Amino acid sequence: MDLILIRHPEVAVDAGVCYGQTDVPLQRDARDLASALTARMAALNVPACADGWHASPLVRCASLARELGGDAHIDTRLAELHFGAWEGRAWDSIDRALIDAWAADIEHARPHGGESLAQFAQRVIAWFDETCTDERAVHVVAHGGVVRVLAAHLLGVARETALQWPLDFGAIVWFRRVRGQWLLARWNA
Structure with a gap:
């Protein structure tokens, strides 16, 4: 089984703004971005x-997923x-003590009033457990x-370690399950 994940391309929001679940548009036209991504995936031999x-x-x-393949399976868990209260705010306008408290317990702290990393991971992994059940390739546009x-x-x-890994906007990440073990085929491609 293959799991292909694409991080959404650049967004039309000022640098340094915390936008999490704030619904901001792509910086470029989704149709053009889909065309470029399709060519990159073909060059990498990503499964169809x-x-x-x-x-x-x-x-x-969602707009990019629709351009890549018509009907998209939209899921709030992705x-x-x-x-929370940090949505739409510049990171440098948030009280440093609150950011430090969050960093001190990144897994469970929620000084912003939104989700903890543990809560976030629980819903994402629930999507994975429900969706990635057979040998068909699964393709995802996410964050x-x-x-x-x-x-x-x-x-x-x-x-906490994986959160530090560099991941470009529009990056392709490809996992392959071989004999029950997940292997990383591509990161940030």
């Missing part, structure tokens, strides 16, 4: 999408982490947090 793209309901993912949480889950590494 036979069952439709899965996507977060946020426009930056939305980015909800940052950096979703991709990193799934990577940690599949590779058996700490989520």
